[in-house]
Amino acid sequence: MRLYVEVARRTYARISTYRSATVAGVFTNTVFGFLLAYILLAVYRQRTDVGGFDATDAVTFVFVAQGMLMVLGMFNDTEIADRIASGDVVVDLQRPYDHQAWWAGVSYGKAGYYAVFRGIPPFLVGALVFHLRLPSVGDAAAFLVSVVLAVGVAFGWRYLLQLTAFWLLDVRGANQLGWLAAQFLSGAFVPIVFFPDWLEVTARALPFASMLQLPVEIWLGRHDGLSLVGVFALQVGWVLALVLAGRHVMGRAVRRVVVQGG
Amino acid sequence: MASLSVWRRLVGARVRADWQYRTSFFLFLLSQTVVACMDLAVVVSIFSQVDSLGGWSGVEVALLFGLSGVPFGLADMTISQVETASRHIKAGTFDLFLLRPLPTLLHLSATEFALRRLGRVLQPLVVLLAALVLAPIDWSLETVVLLLTTLLSGTLVFGSVWVVTSSISFWTVESQEVANAFTYGGSLATGYPIDVLGTWLRRILTFLVPLAFVAYFPAARMLGRDEPLGQPSAIAWATPLVAVASVLVARAVWSLAVRHHRSTGS
Numbered sequence: 001m002r003l004y005v006e007v008a009r010r011t012y013a014r015i016s017t018y019r020s021a022t023v024a025g026v027f028t029n030t031v032f033g034f035l036l037a038y039i040l041l042a043v044y045r046q047r048t049d050v051g052g053f054d055a056t057d058a059v060t061f062v063f064v065a066q067g068m069l070m071v072l073g074m075f076n077d078t079e080i081a082d083r084i085a086s087g088d089v090v091v092d093l094q095r096p097y098d099h100q101a102w103w104a105g106v107s108y109g110k111a112g113y114y115a116v117f118r119g120i121p122p123f124l125v126g127a128l129v130f131h132l133r134l135p136s137v138g139d140a141a142a143f144l145v146s147v148v149l150a151v152g153v154a155f156g157w158r159y160l161l162q163l164t165a166f167w168l169l170d171v172r173g174a175n176q177l178g179w180l181a182a183q184f185l186s187g188a189f190v191p192i193v194f195f196p197d198w199l200e201v202t203a204r205a206l207p208f209a210s211m212l213q214l215p216v217e218i219w220l221g222r223h224d225g226l227s228l229v230g231v232f233a234l235q236v237g238w239v240l241a242l243v244l245a246g247r248h249v250m251g252r253a254v255r256r257v258v259v260q261g262g
Numbered sequence: 263m264a265s266l267s268v269w270r271r272l273v274g275a276r277v278r279a280d281w282q283y284r285t286s287f288f289l290f291l292l293s294q295t296v297v298a299c300m301d302l303a304v305v306v307s308i309f310s311q312v313d314s315l316g317g318w319s320g321v322e323v324a325l326l327f328g329l330s331g332v333p334f335g336l337a338d339m340t341i342s343q344v345e346t347a348s349r350h351i352k353a354g355t356f357d358l359f360l361l362r363p364l365p366t367l368l369h370l371s372a373t374e375f376a377l378r379r380l381g382r383v384l385q386p387l388v389v390l391l392a393a394l395v396l397a398p399i400d401w402s403l404e405t406v407v408l409l410l411t412t413l414l415s416g417t418l419v420f421g422s423v424w425v426v427t428s429s430i431s432f433w434t435v436e437s438q439e440v441a442n443a444f445t446y447g448g449s450l451a452t453g454y455p456i457d458v459l460g461t462w463l464r465r466i467l468t469f470l471v472p473l474a475f476v477a478y479f480p481a482a483r484m485l486g487r488d489e490p491l492g493q494p495s496a497i498a499w500a501t502p503l504v505a506v507a508s509v510l511v512a513r514a515v516w517s518l519a520v521r522h523h524r525s526t527g528s
Contacts (some may be wrong), residue, residue, distance in 0.1 A: 021436035032462065035451050042316050042458035043308055050311050129460075173289030173378075180293065180300055189304045196310040240448035 003097055011109025022117050029066040029122040036062045037130060040190065051200070057220050058135040061191045063126035064216050067119035071111045071147065072154040072211055074183050076175050079106070080158075081165035093254065099244035100159060100246055107155040115147070120237025135219045142228055146215040149235035153210045156242025157182060163246065166253040186212035207238040265364050272372035280377060287378060294381025298329040298331060301453065302389060316458040322485055323455065325393040329477035330452035331386025333416030338382045341367075341421040342445070343374035348431030348438045366520055367425065373473040399484050408480055408498060415505035416476040420513035423448055423471060429519035444471060452477045454521075457491070464491060 037059045044055035053061070069075070080103055083089045092099055126132055135143055161178040165171045183189065185208040192203045193215050203209050214231050217223060223231050263292070280287050305327060309320045318326070350356040359366045359373075380399060398407060427441035452473045456464050468474045468491065475498075482490035483498035 018436050020434050021439065024437040024439040028439045028443040028447070031447045032450070035447060035459070038459045038463065039308070039315075042454075045316075046312050046314070091276055166417055168283075168286050168289070170283045170286035173286050173291075173293050175297060177289060177293040180296055184300045184303060189300065190307050194307045196307070199307075204291050 004101050006258075007102055007105030008109035008112065011106045014111045015110055015113045016117075023056075025070060025118055026121045029069065029118065030125045033063045033066040033122050033126050034129070036066075036189070038125065040194075043194075051191075052222075053191060053193050053220075056131055056133050059126070059130045060220060061187070061216050063123045063130075063132060064219055065188055065191075065212055066122045066192060068147070068150075068212055068215070069183075069188060070114040070118045072151060073107060073110060073114075074154065074179055074188060074211075076172065076179060077158070078165075078171060078175060079160070080162035081171040081175070084162070084165035085169050085171070100243065100249065103159060104155050107158065108151060111151040112135045120216075133220060135221060138224075139218060139221050142223070143215055143219045145238060146218050146231065146235065149232065149239060150211045150215050152239040153207055153235060153242060156239055156246055157207065157211075159246040160242060160249060163249050163253055182208050185209070187216070188212055191216075207242060209229070210235045220250060265368055268364055269368050269372045269512070271371075274373045276372070276375040277377045290376075290378040291381045294378050295385055296381075298335065298382050298385040301331070302385065302521040303369065305453070307333060308509055316455040318455040318457075321393055321396045322481070323453075324389055325397045325399075325478045325485070326455060326481050327453045328386050328390025329412060329416065329481055330449060332383060332390055333384055333476060334420050334449040334452075335379070336413075337420035337424060339376075339379040340417075341371055342379070342424050343371045343376075344425050344428040345438060345441055345445075346370070346374045347428050348435050348503030351431055351523070352435050352526065356523065358523050360520070360523070367522040394416050397485060400486055405484055408483060411502050412477075412498075415501045418505040419472060419476050419508045420448070421446070422508035423473070425512040426515045429515045432519040432522050448473045472504045472508065475501045 008251060040058045040062065041055060043050065044058065048054060050058070083092060089099075092102070123132065155212045159180065161175050162171060164174045168174060185192070185206055187203075187209070192200050192209065203213070214223075214235065218228065218231065307317065309323070313319065315323055344367065346358065350359070350370070359369045362369060378396060394409075401519060423444050424441070427437070427444045430440060431438055448467075448471065451459065451463075451467060456467055456474055456478050459467070464474070474491075479490055479493070479495075479498040480501055483495045486495075
């Protein structure tokens with residue numbers, strides 16, 4: 001365990017050296033936040049409520065979600081797949097640590113950095129222009145727990161996507177497809193309460209709602225008591241399911257596949 | 263002309279190379295199509311809740327979506343490769359482009375060409391054709407000419423935005439993501455009636471990054487809307503001029519950027 005915590009700490013340090021990349025990313029998230037907020041506000045000029053969200057909820061959702069995109073790592077990152085495609089994974093597998101846990105450490109290290117430096121600034125800028133909702137102390141604490149679990153769900157998904165490299169070698173297509181589905185169905189573009197009913201039900205039945213929609217719903221104070229326990233249980237369930245699926249696929253890959261390189 | 267034939271050969275080589283990893287190629291082509299469909303899915307989701315947005319009906323917004331999506335896809339396929347400049351600068355491989363007898367921009371776009379990006383054009387094209395049939399457009403020779411010049415001009419404007427924002431990486435290599443705010447963000451913004459955006463954002467999109475000319479003004483003209491954003495609707499005909507101006511600015515910025523280039527190689 002200490003090893004993996006150390007991996008997370010080193011990743012945090014590694015990422016934190018790219019300061020101008022952080023500033024650039026915050027700028028972009030903020031711009032998207034404004035565009036999406038204005039588009040959703042146009043909807044609220046004709047209605048006061050969409051699926052239980054009022055205008056303030058929707059705009060708050062947009063800015064919290066923009067801040068969470070990098071925390072969850074919802075973009076094409078091929079760090080794991082690159083080592084598989086190049087054959088370097090052989091070296092990783094010979095070392096005395098768990099491959100999946102190592103990369104989980106990397107994901108949590110990045111998430112820690114991005115939570116502070118990419119998560120908070122877009123929300124602050126958004127709050128200068130729009131009225132945004134702040135959570136109660138209890139909801140804020142529950143939100144943090146939920147984000148920690150959401151990072152686990154996103155990691156489980158990422159690990160599975162990257163393992164396709166054993167079969168495909170070039171994972172960019174599978175990766176992009178996998179993250180697009182995740183972004184859309186998690187509510188990263190529009191909250192899933194805006195979807196037609198059948199699509200919202202589908203989205204809630206998949207692991208993606210656990211990445212973004214549910215944590216932000218906690219921020220907005222939609223879940224307390226039993227309902228909150230239910231959200232946590234669902235997230236834990238998805239973490240376990242995806243992590244176990246990842247271990248299973250990795251096991252097969254190691255036994256079946258001829259790795260690149262001599 | 264000689265450069266163009268070299269460009270064609272380089273692009274041909276790229277296409278054959280991609281074809282070697284066929285599963286990945288088709289997955290990527292599919293994913294590019296899905297990227298565009300996600301944008302559409304957002305529009306559809308919104309219109310599952312309301313009948314109009316900022317005074318524009320669903321089919322009118324579809325026209326905007328197509329007029330913005332097709333040029334964006336074409337620019338994405340032909341010139342967006344310029345965003346890989348930051349990677350080449352970091353790796354020191356940008357020097358290669360400077361050494362060869364081909365304009366840097368042409369060479370870079372050919373080297374990084376990817377046929378799979380065709381997926382970005384197909385879906386908006388379908389939406390555009392459907393919208394052209396369904397929307398209440400008063401067809402005349404003027405409308406046809408406006409449509410065609412708009413698509414061409416839009417491609418040039420988006421392409422210029424890509425070139426200008428990617429030039430940033432010659433000064434600061436890690437800031438590439440800023441470009442996304444203008445390219446992908448621009449494509450998002452132009453797919454909706456910009457009446458919905460705040461006043462200051464509207465001004466930026468009209469005067470600074472002239473994306474309002476890509477779809478909004480031409481669509482307003484085609485639909486016979488008076489005074490879009492308080493302007494006479496003939497402002498749509500300024501689109502080709504805006505495109506030419508954008509290209510000139512992009513050329514100037516790019517050559518300035520390339521001259522500023524300091525190699526990382528030893």
